[in-house]
Amino acid sequence: MSALTFERLGKSYGDATVVQDVSLAIKEGEFVSLLGPSGCGKTTILRMVAGLVTPSRGRILIGSDDVTALPPNKRGLGLVFQSYALFPHLTVYENVAFGLRRRKVAGAELEKRVKEALAMVRLGAFGERYPRQLSGGQQQRVAIARALAPHPRVLLFDEPLSNLDAQLRDEMQIELKRLQRGLGITTLFVTHDQGEALSMSDRVGVMAKGVMQQFATPEDIYHRPATGFVASFIGKPNRLTGSVALRNGAGGTLSLGGGLKLPASLIDQPEGAKVDIVIRQEAIRLHRDGTETGALAGTIALRSFSGARVQYVVKLAEQVELVAEAPSSGPDSELAIGSSVALAIDPASVFAMSAEGTAA
Amino acid sequence: MIAPRHGLMLIAPLALVLAGFFLVPVLMMLPTSFAEYVPGAGLAKGVWTLENYTRIVTDDYYREVIWRTLGLGLFVTLACLVMGYPLAYLIARGPERWRVPLILLVIFPMMLNLVVRSFGWIALLANRGLVNNLLIDLGLISAPLKLMFNLTGLMIGLTHIYLPFMVLMLVAAIRNVPRDVESAAATLGSSRLHVFTSVTLPLSAPGILAGSILVFVLTISALVTPRMLGGPTYKVMATLIYDEFMQLLDWPSGSALSFALTFMAIGVIWLSSRLTKRWAGMA
Numbered sequence: 001m002s003a004l005t006f007e008r009l010g011k012s013y014g015d016a017t018v019v020q021d022v023s024l025a026i027k028e029g030e031f032v033s034l035l036g037p038s039g040c041g042k043t044t045i046l047r048m049v050a051g052l053v054t055p056s057r058g059r060i061l062i063g064s065d066d067v068t069a070l071p072p073n074k075r076g077l078g079l080v081f082q083s084y085a086l087f088p089h090l091t092v093y094e095n096v097a098f099g100l101r102r103r104k105v106a107g108a109e110l111e112k113r114v115k116e117a118l119a120m121v122r123l124g125a126f127g128e129r130y131p132r133q134l135s136g137g138q139q140q141r142v143a144i145a146r147a148l149a150p151h152p153r154v155l156l157f158d159e160p161l162s163n164l165d166a167q168l169r170d171e172m173q174i175e176l177k178r179l180q181r182g183l184g185i186t187t188l189f190v191t192h193d194q195g196e197a198l199s200m201s202d203r204v205g206v207m208a209k210g211v212m213q214q215f216a217t218p219e220d221i222y223h224r225p226a227t228g229f230v231a232s233f234i235g236k237p238n239r240l241t242g243s244v245a246l247r248n249g250a251g252g253t254l255s256l257g258g259g260l261k262l263p264a265s266l267i268d269q270p271e272g273a274k275v276d277i278v279i280r281q282e283a284i285r286l287h288r289d290g291t292e293t294g295a296l297a298g299t300i301a302l303r304s305f306s307g308a309r310v311q312y313v314v315k316l317a318e319q320v321e322l323v324a325e326a327p328s329s330g331p332d333s334e335l336a337i338g339s340s341v342a343l344a345i346d347p348a349s350v351f352a353m354s355a356e357g358t359a360a
Numbered sequence: 361m362i363a364p365r366h367g368l369m370l371i372a373p374l375a376l377v378l379a380g381f382f383l384v385p386v387l388m389m390l391p392t393s394f395a396e397y398v399p400g401a402g403l404a405k406g407v408w409t410l411e412n413y414t415r416i417v418t419d420d421y422y423r424e425v426i427w428r429t430l431g432l433g434l435f436v437t438l439a440c441l442v443m444g445y446p447l448a449y450l451i452a453r454g455p456e457r458w459r460v461p462l463i464l465l466v467i468f469p470m471m472l473n474l475v476v477r478s479f480g481w482i483a484l485l486a487n488r489g490l491v492n493n494l495l496i497d498l499g500l501i502s503a504p505l506k507l508m509f510n511l512t513g514l515m516i517g518l519t520h521i522y523l524p525f526m527v528l529m530l531v532a533a534i535r536n537v538p539r540d541v542e543s544a545a546a547t548l549g550s551s552r553l554h555v556f557t558s559v560t561l562p563l564s565a566p567g568i569l570a571g572s573i574l575v576f577v578l579t580i581s582a583l584v585t586p587r588m589l590g591g592p593t594y595k596v597m598a599t600l601i602y603d604e605f606m607q608l609l610d611w612p613s614g615s616a617l618s619f620a621l622t623f624m625a626i627g628v629i630w631l632s633s634r635l636t637k638r639w640a641g642m643a
Contacts, residue, residue, distance in 0.1 A: 052543050072546040073554075079547040085540035089562045089640050098558075102549030143544075150548065 001064060003028040003186035004049070004154050009058035011044050018044045020210045021058060026154075026203075029184040031177070033197035036207035037233070042190045045207075046158050049188060050079050062153055073102070078147030082159040084139045086131040092118070092142050093127035099150035117149035118142075120179060137168045144176070148183070155180070157189040161196060173200055194234055198222065206230045228276070228353020236281040238322045244273045244352060254352055258317025260296060264350035275352040283349030284324035286312060286332050287342040295342035298322070300335050314343060393615035403612065412616035422600075422617075429597040430624065432514055433580040439519040440526035440575045441568065448530030449560075466527050474521065478588040481517045482508065485589070513589040514596070518579050525578065526571040533567020534560070565640035573629050580625060597621045 002025035011019040019041040026032045034042035047053040049060055051072035059068045067075050078099075087095050096114045105113060118124050121141035131139055140160060147155060160176075161169045177200050180187050191197050197204045198218040205215040206229070214226035225231035232239065244267055245255040251265040254277055262277070269275050287295065301321060302313035310328045312335060315321050324343060326332040335341060362370070393412055396404040416422045451462045469477065484490045485507035492504035507513050537560050545555045583598040590599065597617065604614035 050543070050547050052546070071551075072543070073549045073551055075547070076549075077547055079544065081540045081544060083538065083540045085538065085544040087541060087545070087559065089565075098545065098550075099548035102554070146544075146548070156547075 001028070002026055002061070003030070003063060004188065005059075005061040006045070007059040007061070009045065009048065009060060010056050011041070011048060011053065012056045018210050019048075020212075022207075022212045023058075024205060024212065024215050026186060026188065029186055030202045031180055031187045031189065031200060033189045033191055033201040033204045034207055035191060035194060035197040035204050035233075038192060039209075040207040041210040042192075042205075042207050043158055046079075046156055046188060046190045049154070050077055050156055051075050076150075076153050077156055078150070078152035078154070079156045080140070080143050080147050080158065080160045082162050084131070084136075084143045084163075086139055086142055086146070088131055090130075091127065092123065092129050092131065092134070095131065095142055096127075096146045096149050099146065103150055105150075113149055117145040120148065121145045121175075136164055137172065140164065140172065141175075144179070148179075148185075153186070155185050155187045157187065157191075159191055160189075161191075162193070169196075176200065198234075206233060208233070223348075225351065228278070228351060231351035231353060232276070232278045235283075236323075236325075238279045238281060238284075240277045240279070240320065240322075242275060242277045242352075244269050244271050244275055247271050251347060254350065256316070256320055258320045260316055260320060262296070262345065262350055263347040264352055265347040267352045269352055269354060273354075275354060278351040278353060279322065279345060280349050281311070281323050281325045283346050284322060285344040285346075286314070286324050286326050286335070287344065288332065288335070288339075295344045297340060297342055299340050300337050303335065303337060312341075314341060316343075389615045389618065392611050393619055395612045397610045397612045402609070412612045413620070415613070416616060416620050425595055425597060425600050426620070426624070428511065428595075429580050429621075430628075432511065432518070432596060433576045433628070435511075435515050436518045436522060436579040437526075437572045437576045439515065440523050441572060443519070444523055444526040444530055444571070445568075448527050448534055451527070451531045452534035463528075463531070466524050469520070470524050474584050475588070477521060478517060478585045481513070481520070481585075481589055485513050485516065508589055509591045509594045514586055514594075517585045517589045518582060521582075521585060522575045522578050525574050529571030529574060530564065530567045533564040533570070536567075537563040562640040565636050569633055569636040572632065576628060576632075577625050580621065 004026040006022050006024050008021040008023055009019065010017065010021045022041075022045065024032075034045060036042050044053055048055045051067070051070060051074075055068060059066055061067065062075065062077075087098065090098070093114055096117050097110060100110050100113055114127070115124065118127060121144055123138060123141055123145065126134065126138065126142075131142065134142065140163075143160070157176075161172050164172060173196060189197070189200065198221070201218055203216060204218055204221050206213045206221060208229045214221060214230050216224075216226070221230060222234055225234060231237070240256055242254050242256045242262075244252060245261060246253040247267060247270065250267070251263065252267045252271075254262045254264050254267070254275065256262055256277065262279075264277075267275075296316055298314040298316040300312050301315045304311045305328060308328055309325050310333050312324050312326065313321055314324055322343065392403070394408045394410070396407045396409050396411070398404045416426070447462075447466070451459055451466075454462075482489070486492070487504040487506075487508075489507070491507060492501075495501045496504065507516070541563065542555050542559050545559045546552075550558060580596070581598050582596075583602060586594075586596045587599050587602075590596065595603070598621075601614050601617045601621065604610045604617060
């Protein structure tokens with residue numbers, strides 16, 4: 001049995017449809033992310049699950065209970081907000097105790113469970129503080145403890161790490177994942193950050209314009225994107241315009257302009273169709289000499305160093321430029337601007353998409 | 361950030377005006393309040409006395425006026441709060457398109473002259489006023505209710521006049537309560553009522569406090585409306601002070617009463633802000 005199920009769940013405001021009928025089933029203990037650009041409807045789905053937004057269509061089931069018509073306080077969920085949403089007038093202890101008190105937990109049991117929840121997020125010593133006396137990261141951990149303390153059936157996260165700085169965000173990702181694993185709690189996590197979604201989730205739902213584009217494991221999302229949108233949203237894509245030059249089985253050859261040809265292992269469009277071509281930066285191999293067969297020749301136009309990786313802008317022809325990555329140490333880390341290189345591109349990492357399917 | 365030196369320059373014009381036209385005259389009243397009043401002659405020269413202050417505490421009539429003023433301030437503040445909060449909540453949380461029209465309606469009475477509004481209440485509340493006539497015509501009462509020249513009349517009039525101040529303060533405060541925090545309480549198991557009492561109400565405490573202090577201070581220092589609805593005999597502090605100065609020419613007594621009123625106001629504000637802060641966890 002699924003822990004959380006959407007059946008043709010949809011939301012419209014007047015004529016504007018924010019969520020097209022979305023159906024999916026989340027397994028017990030599973031960590032699922034909804035990933036997409038802002039305005040794709042992911043937060044609306046989360047708020048519908050929490051009961052803060054009323055669905056226009058469809059049903060939401062927690063376990064086997066239909067909760068579609070239940071108010072938020074009857075759903076038994078834990079929700080962690082981007083803004084933390086702690087009670088500023090209550091101490092950390094009282095914040096965590098809030099949900100327990102609503103469930104008539106009292107006395108020694110209350111104290112035990114509050115302490116337990118605070119210990120889980122390593123804030124055992126902070127019970128007497130007020131939220132304003134804590135850092136952003138600590139406040140978010142209090143929010144997590146507050147959501148966990150009443151033992152919710154499903155834990156919901158609404159972009160919980162977006163307000164934290166990069167380093168803290170990485171730490172929190174690992175901490176959150178460990179916590180979720182340890183408790184085995186079913187989790188729905190909404191984010192616009194693909195790194196977050198891919199690294200933390202068992203499965204990821206990629207959304208665009210209210211439509212669920214693909215619901216699959218992070219590996220499938222990355223390596224086998226179901227739609228052009230997913231291909232162009234995940235990874236660090238180069239986007240070029242071109243056309244389908246030749247169909248050959250499932251794949252074929254794409255024409256990039258400037259007379260350049262590029263094999264791709266999967267093409268949906270017919271020969272001659274105008275397409276947007278997506279090539280992941282990290283799928284491009286860069287070589288010093290242009291001798292390899294099937295390689296594209298180009299010259300380095302720009303080099304930018306970003307720590308572990310070096311990005312090169314490679315000019316292939318007039319108006320055709322690609323960004324390629326290389327490790328920042330090794331033979332290809334110090335190519336000079338103007339030097340000629342060969343690019344080997346894995347045909348499985350080249351995606352053709354109809355011009356209108358591009359990510360906004 | 362503004363440097364302290366520049367900050368001083370920014371408030372200097374206002375500070376000068378307040379010092380010259382408010383603080384200095386008030387301080388000039390201080391010696392007067394310790395002077396002795398000789399009927400028909402004015403201030404007795406070179407004689408200092410505490411009599412003006414002790415009389416305020418010992419004289420039954422003054423004590424009655426003080427309690428009446430404080431009671432009026434309290435009642436009007438509570439009435440404004442109880443009637444203003446639901447309206448403020450509607451304005452802050454209701455449909456967007458209602459907000460501006462409702463706020464205009466709240467502000468509208470303030471555009472009418474205070475004297476005109478008080479006359480309006482006389483027309484309504486007098487023995488042969490609209491309210492009494494209507495109730496008699498409906499057969500609900502046989503003799504007119506006494507709605508003027510007493511606490512009821514002052515309460516009705518002043519509540520009406522100061523309600524907009526309370527509502528505007530509360531609207532700002534309620535709009536400042538983050539919706540996410542209310543949603544958080546709801547997902548943690550709070551009913552709508554509990555969300556309101558445990559989150560919205562305490563988090564709007566700064567507005568409740570500010571609105572209450574404003575209405576309280578305006579009420580206990582109101583002069584025109586109490587004079588018109590209370591008549592010459594039913595007095596509050598402000599009308600009493602006015603009469604001491606302008607009718608009896610007893611400046612020492614008037615000054616002492618003025619200081620007493622000021623310290624009462626400060627005392628009540630201090631006490632209520634302490635209580636509110638403790639209740640809303642702001643301390």
